[in-house]
Amino acid sequence: MAVQKRVVSIFLIQLVLLAVSGFNRVNGAGLRTGYYDESCPDAETIALKTIRKAISKDVTLAAALLRLHFHDCFVRGCEASVLLNATKEGGAEKDGFLNLSLRGFDVIDDVKSAIEKSCPGVVSCADILALAARDAVQLTGGLFWKVETGRRDGRISLSKEIDANLPFSNFNITQLKQNFASKGLTKKDLVVLSGKISYDNLPLLQELKYVKRLQIFNMLNPLK
Ligand code: HEM
Numbered sequence: 001m002a003v004q005k006r007v008v009s010i011f012l013i014q015l016v017l018l019a020v021s022g023f024n025r026v027n028g029a030g031l032r033t034g035y036y037d038e039s040c041p042d043a044e045t046i047a048l049k050t051i052r053k054a055i056s057k058d059v060t061l062a063a064a065l066l067r068l069h070f071h072d073c074f075v076r077g078c079e080a081s082v083l084l085n086a087t088k089e090g091g092a093e094k095d096g097f098l099n100l101s102l103r104g105f106d107v108i109d110d111v112k113s114a115i116e117k118s119c120p121g122v123v124s125c126a127d128i129l130a131l132a133a134r135d136a137v138q139l140t141g142g143l144f145w146k147v148e149t150g151r152r153d154g155r156i157s158l159s160k161e162i163d164a165n166l167p168f169s170n171f172n173i174t175q176l177k178q179n180f181a182s183k184g185l186t187k188k189d190l191v192v193l194s195g196k197i198s199y200d201n202l203p204l205l206q207e208l209k210y211v212k213r214l215q216i217f218n219m220l221n222p223l224k
Pocket residue numbers: 019060063064066067070101102103167168169170171176193194195
């Protein structure tokens with residue numbers, strides 16, 4: 001049983017790792033690891049420490065932080081527009097219906113404040129979102145991976161852009177594939193990023209010849 005649980009958890013960890021590499025493609029080129037090595041060498045350590053503290057109080061924040069990064073990247077790329085507030089011109093992304101259940105904004109604020117004390121005006125909120133997603137995964141039993149940094153923060157955030165960019169929960173496979181393709185992501189990315197193997201996405205999995213893996217997963221998955 002312990003071996004089965006381990007196999008399942010390794011499988012899920014792989015999903016998350018592939019998911020984050022998918023987000024990097026949404027974000028575009030020009031990123032590199034160690035971007036803040038000279039300008040703010042403690043940035044990642046400060047982020048990890050702050051996120052660890054938050055997750056130790058409420059472990060479900062780990063999921064919320066991963067989702068924040070996803071919802072940020074799918075609208076205007078990974079540039080922290082999900083964090084901005086409404087202006088007199090209209091509602092911000094966070095006011096859009098699909099974003100109303102987002103959580104973890106206060107954790108990102110705490111990380112930003114802590115980093116600002118060491119290096120004011122250096123580390124972008126977009127990079128903090130990416131680091132937070134990685135740290136959240138790692139702190140809840142996932143693997144560590146190096147996050148490429150150097151994102152610039154956007155200044156535009158419009159609730160009216162949400163519906164055209166984020167997937168709705170009632171999307172069928174065709175719509176999901178179209179949505180991901182519009183972000184430069186593949187069918188494989190869709191399965192991997194969704195991180196949810198169920199009979200709902202069986203046709204897609206069959207198309208991708210993942211059925212064997214699905215069968216193995218279902219044999220191991222007690223929640224099937
Ligand atoms: C593929 C299309 C996707 C759809 C249609 C979808 C839809 C949803 C919905 C409806 C919820 C529940 C929101 C609520 O509580 O009201 C949810 C939660 C969540 N989603 Fe997705 N999602 C998708 C992809 C993803 C991806 C790519 C990720 C990250 C890799 C992700 C991470 C999460 C997480 C972590 C939660 C729980 C958040 C929390 O506990 O606060 N989802 N999603």
